[in-house]
Amino acid sequence: xxxxVLYLSLAGIFGLFMAFGIGANDVANAMGTSVGSRALTVRxxxxxxxxxxxxxAVLAGGEVTATIRKGIIDAGLLSASPDLLVYGMLASxxxxxxxxxxxxxxxxxxxxxxxxxxxxxxxxxxxxGVAAVEWGKxxxxxxxxxxxxxxxxxxxxxxxETVRRLILDTDDPLGNAKKYVPVYxxxxxxxxxxxxxxxxxxxxxxxxxLGASYGLAALFGILTMGIGTLMVRRxxxxxxxxxxxxxxxxxxxxxxxxxxxxxxxxxAHGSNDVANAIGPVAAIVGIVQSGGDVxxxxxxPLWVLLIGAVGIVxxxxxxxRKVMATVGTxxxxxxxxxxxxxxLGAAGTVVLASGLGLPISTTHTLVGAVLGVGLxxxxxxxxxxxxxxxxxxxxxxxxxxxxxxxxxYYVLKILLG
Numbered sequence: 001x002x003x004x005v006l007y008l009s010l011a012g013i014f015g016l017f018m019a020f021g022i023g024a025n026d027v028a029n030a031m032g033t034s035v036g037s038r039a040l041t042v043r044x045x046x047x048x049x050x051x052x053x054x055x056x057a058v059l060a061g062g063e064v065t066a067t068i069r070k071g072i073i074d075a076g077l078l079s080a081s082p083d084l085l086v087y088g089m090l091a092s093x094x095x096x097x098x099x100x101x102x103x104x105x106x107x108x109x110x111x112x113x114x115x116x117x118x119x120x121x122x123x124x125x126x127x128x129g130v131a132a133v134e135w136g137k138x139x140x141x142x143x144x145x146x147x148x149x150x151x152x153x154x155x156x157x158x159x160x161e162t163v164r165r166l167i168l169d170t171d172d173p174l175g176n177a178k179k180y181v182p183v184y185x186x187x188x189x190x191x192x193x194x195x196x197x198x199x200x201x202x203x204x205x206x207x208x209x210l211g212a213s214y215g216l217a218a219l220f221g222i223l224t225m226g227i228g229t230l231m232v233r234r235x236x237x238x239x240x241x242x243x244x245x246x247x248x249x250x251x252x253x254x255x256x257x258x259x260x261x262x263x264x265x266x267x268a269h270g271s272n273d274v275a276n277a278i279g280p281v282a283a284i285v286g287i288v289q290s291g292g293d294v295x296x297x298x299x300x301p302l303w304v305l306l307i308g309a310v311g312i313v314x315x316x317x318x319x320x321r322k323v324m325a326t327v328g329t330x331x332x333x334x335x336x337x338x339x340x341x342x343x344l345g346a347a348g349t350v351v352l353a354s355g356l357g358l359p360i361s362t363t364h365t366l367v368g369a370v371l372g373v374g375l376x377x378x379x380x381x382x383x384x385x386x387x388x389x390x391x392x393x394x395x396x397x398x399x400x401x402x403x404x405x406x407x408x409y410y411v412l413k414i415l416l417g
Contacts, residue, residue, distance in 0.1 A: 004288045006416070007086055014093035015281035015304065016311040018116070021100025022277055023315025026112045027053060028104070028323035029366045030265045030346075031316070036328015037339035039258030042321065050313045052263045056270025057305060072117055073124045077132050082287045087412045088123035088405075089280040095119040095404035096276070099397065104315075107322035107330070108393040111361040112276045117141055118401025120280075123409045125402075145394060148361045149368025151353070156345030156372035163337050164376070168247065174237075177253040182229045188260040188344060189224025191351055192267050193217035224260065231256045247335070254336035261343035268350040269362050278308040327366065330386045332374030341376075342369040364394065 031045035040048070078085045096115040103110040117138070124132040167176045197213035208216065232253055241248035281304050328334060334342070346362075346369040353360035367390060374382045 007288055010090055011281045011284040014090050015277055015307050018093045018097040019277035019308045019311025020315035021097040022112045023312035024104040024319035025100045025323050026273055026362055027312055027316045028320035029109045029327050029363050030269045032324040032327030033339040033342050034258050034262040035324045037334040037336045039255040039336045046317045048262050049266045049316050052266035053270035053312055054309045056267040057274040072120050072134055072137055074132055077128050084127050086284050088127055088409055089284050091123050091405045091408035091412055092119035093280050094408045096401050099400050104319050104323055107326040109323050109327055109363050110393050110397045111363045112273055113361050114397045115401045116276045118398035119405035122402030122405035126406045126409050144361050148364035152346050152349040152365040152368040153372030155349055156341045156369040157376050159345050160341035160373045160376045173250045177250045181253050181257050182225045184257055185228035185260050186221040186225040188264045190217050190221035192264050193220035251336045254340050257340050258336045261340050264347040265343045268347040273362050274308045278304045331370050331383055332381050338373045341373045345369040
């Protein structure tokens with residue numbers, strides 16, 4: 001009994017630590033464009049993240065989470081030694097959390113998915129051997145280094161091109177901004193509602209048909225558009241500001257839109273990446289509650305979900321500024337119109353990839369989206385040394401997580417075994 005309490009206590013603490021790292025790094029990615037373009041303050045970003053990350057995890061994350069993350073480990077090989085799996089999950093959480101903390105302190109946006117996957121690969125090799133790792137799945141995830149940024153960059157580039165042609169390069173950019181920004185707000189509301197209806201409601205006992213989902217999502221989009229239109233009308237325009245910067249008032253209109261895209265990105269992230277922190281915790285809870293039965297999937301208790309939500313919001317508030325600065329201002333200079341295209345492009349990519357089952361990294365997606373809108377202004381608009389540092393950190397993430405997990409696995413095995 002004492003051993004079970006110890007396992008659950010350590011799982012809760014290490015899960016909270018990992019969630020803190022996700023908040024400091026991944027959520028800072030999601031909010032970086034809004035803060036960097038000055039559409040939101042850091043405090044406003046934290047509040048939006050708190051509400052929509054939690055909503056995304058509950059409504060679109062589902063009641064069951066893949067505890068052996070993305071099938072990276074063959075759980076059957078560990079069924080005779082459940083204690084080893086517990087040590088491995090604890091080591092993975094600690095290793096991934098520390099790597100995220102190190103990366104965040106240097107302002108480097110890395111993938112939490114790759115951090116936890118690398119950690120699990122390391123512990124599996126240490127505990128069972130190379131045969132325990134599903135190398136095909138690992139290769140599939142490595143593909144996301146290319147898939148995520150290219151897909152998001154392309155979508156964001158195309159979105160910004162519509163902004164340029166419909167609004168910025170016209171004779172009346174302010175009038176056209178007021179005309180078309182509500183349409184973009186409709187898109188944001190539609191995407192949030194659709195992912196909730198298609199992925200979330202069936203898990204909370206309210207299945208909705210495909211046709212009804214699209215209809216309800218369209219209605220929510222119209223409602224969101226109405227709210228956005230009222231907010232646009234309340235903007236105080238300053239004619240003098242346009243003398244210093246031709247699009248000053250246009251960007252004020254896009255700043256309203258950025259509030260909605262920040263909500264969308266936080267929601268998309270909550271539905272996609274919270275499992276990186278709570279999945280291993282749920283695995284440990286499942287093993288303890290079943291008396292040692294090792295399953296590929298486990299039910300997700302509410303208290304585990306709360307640990308993930310609290311840790312993420314705390315991490316963003318305490319340590320999120322450096323990564324926000326890198327994403328929001330380090331890669332390329334962002335205005336609200338650029339930030340909107342990047343955020344909506346990234347959120348749309350996460351939703352699209354989730355529906356198609358493509359390997360995706362929220363971090364790589366958003367960095368790719370920011371690069372996409374930067375390239376819309378030419379290669380000179382991109383800070384190449386910063387981009388180079390980010391790419392190197394992506395490559396290091398998997399082996400760093402693996403090596404740290406091997407170290408902590410042996411330490412925990414000695415201390416707990």
